[in-house]
Structure formats: structure tokens, C-alpha cells
Amino acid sequence: MKKDILLLDGANGTCLWAKTGDNGPVWRFNKLFPDAVKELASEYIDAGSDFVLSNTFSANRPSVAPFDFSVEEIVREGVILAKDAAGDRARVLLDIGPLTGLLIPFGNIAKEEARECFREMMKYGMMEKPDGIFLETFMDLEMLKIACEEARQYDVPLLCSMSFTKYNPKKGGRTMFGNTPKQIAETLAEFGPEAIGLNCSEGPEETLPIIKEYGEVTDIPLIYKPNAGKPKVEGGSEVDYSDFAEEVSKAAEVPGLKYIGGCCGSSPLYIKALAEKIRTL
Numbered sequence: 001m002k003k004d005i006l007l008l009d010g011a012n013g014t015c016l017w018a019k020t021g022d023n024g025p026v027w028r029f030n031k032l033f034p035d036a037v038k039e040l041a042s043e044y045i046d047a048g049s050d051f052v053l054s055n056t057f058s059a060n061r062p063s064v065a066p067f068d069f070s071v072e073e074i075v076r077e078g079v080i081l082a083k084d085a086a087g088d089r090a091r092v093l094l095d096i097g098p099l100t101g102l103l104i105p106f107g108n109i110a111k112e113e114a115r116e117c118f119r120e121m122m123k124y125g126m127m128e129k130p131d132g133i134f135l136e137t138f139m140d141l142e143m144l145k146i147a148c149e150e151a152r153q154y155d156v157p158l159l160c161s162m163s164f165t166k167y168n169p170k171k172g173g174r175t176m177f178g179n180t181p182k183q184i185a186e187t188l189a190e191f192g193p194e195a196i197g198l199n200c201s202e203g204p205e206e207t208l209p210i211i212k213e214y215g216e217v218t219d220i221p222l223i224y225k226p227n228a229g230k231p232k233v234e235g236g237s238e239v240d241y242s243d244f245a246e247e248v249s250k251a252a253e254v255p256g257l258k259y260i261g262g263c264c265g266s267s268p269l270y271i272k273a274l275a276e277k278i279r280t281l
């Protein structure tokens, strides 16, 4: 394996739905199906992941409120399960995604409300001592900044990743809010992130030019964790595991690339193929 590249995990949601047969919010599984959550993390580590994410992506107050659970129990349990699976074989990152909905004036979430939600998740997550915080799939740099400000209350490595729309060769990489890799890198620099980059988005082919663009505009280490393309009606994803490994590993050439993995539609099989591919580089 290229010594300077670390392997992240793959999808959580799509794999946990398949494992449990329950298609509801997967953070509930920390209490409902803890063995399945732990088993998936173990499978990723067996496949080669150096890091696994806690199953806490959207376990924020507005999402959890309608259910008979508390943010505290879900988030703490998420980190505990990942740490149990990891032991001393891998490290665990507290996973936090964006809030559902948009900040005022585009939507109805006030900045202070967003801040409270991220603060609460981090407060409980950090009680279980993960090795870092992973902010991912953000589409609005303003919302990500709020989460970064809260994360900086803790002295742990901070990884920040945004989701991009379909690549436009004329305009370059853009998030749904029009944020560019350059703008993202410049804005996040003040938080001293361990790494920044992209996840999910539109599959490896569409995102390779975007991670290259990141490499041209910043010296901050990079994260590349794309999804496996669109889900297929008959099940599975557009990009199979060997094509995924082939495509995603091309990002290893990008200067500064440090963290690599998969997002929606990927599975331990994809991460294993990717680990094997990178080992040959």
C-alpha cells in the first residue's frame, strides 16, 4: 500500500439496510440492531479500513426528536459500537452529516439552531473519546463552517468533506451551493483541518476531476470517498466493486491525497478491492 494513503470505510446506510431488512433511519440501529452495526464496522476493518466512522451521521436533534430515542444514547452508543469493533485494529471517527434542510434565507434553519444541533452531537460523541471528528456530505460551506467552529472546541483531528454535483468541465467542481474546491480550502484553512475533500457525490468517474482540482488549489491533505454511482433498480450500484477500485485508486496520484474510501452503494467488498488495488501502486 502506498504508505501515505490511509483507508477509510465504505457505506453505512445502504449496508445496514441490507443487513437488517429495515429501511428506516440507520442511527436507530445503534439501539435496535447493535450487533449489525458492530458487525459492519468489523467487516470494514477486516477489509482493510484504517478508520471506521461511528453510525451517527444524521443523529441530530431534529431527526431524532420524532422517535423514542435521545441524541445522547444514539450518539454515545454509535461511538461505543465502532470502538468495540475497532479495538486496537483501527481508529474511530465521530461521523456528523449536515442537517436536513437549509439555513435561512434559503431554508428555515437559523444559524444558532444549527450550532446547537452540532454542539449537542459533539458533546455526547466526544464523551466516548473517538480519535477524531469527520464532517461529511455537507453541501453548504456556511453550514459546514458552523460545524467546524463547534468541532474546534475539541482538541482532536478534524476531517471535512463536501458532496459535489455532476461535474461540469467548464465550471469545475461545485457543491449544490456553488462552493468550489478553492473556496472550500481557503475557508476551512482557519480551522486547521487534518484533511478536506469530497465524499458521496456522483460516483468515481464524475468526481476524479474534482479531487484533482482540490490537489491543484491546496496543500491541505485530501479525502476522497465517492459513492458507487447511482443505485440500480434491481439492487446494487451502477459501479461494481472491481471498477470502483480501479477508478477510485486513480486518485492516489493526486498530490496530497491522504484518505480514501467509499460512500453510498459501496460495501466491505468494495473496500477490500480498493485496499488490494492501492497496495499494488
Ligand SMILES: [Zn+2]
Binding pocket: 199, 200, 201, 227, 263, 264
Ligand atoms: Zn453517500
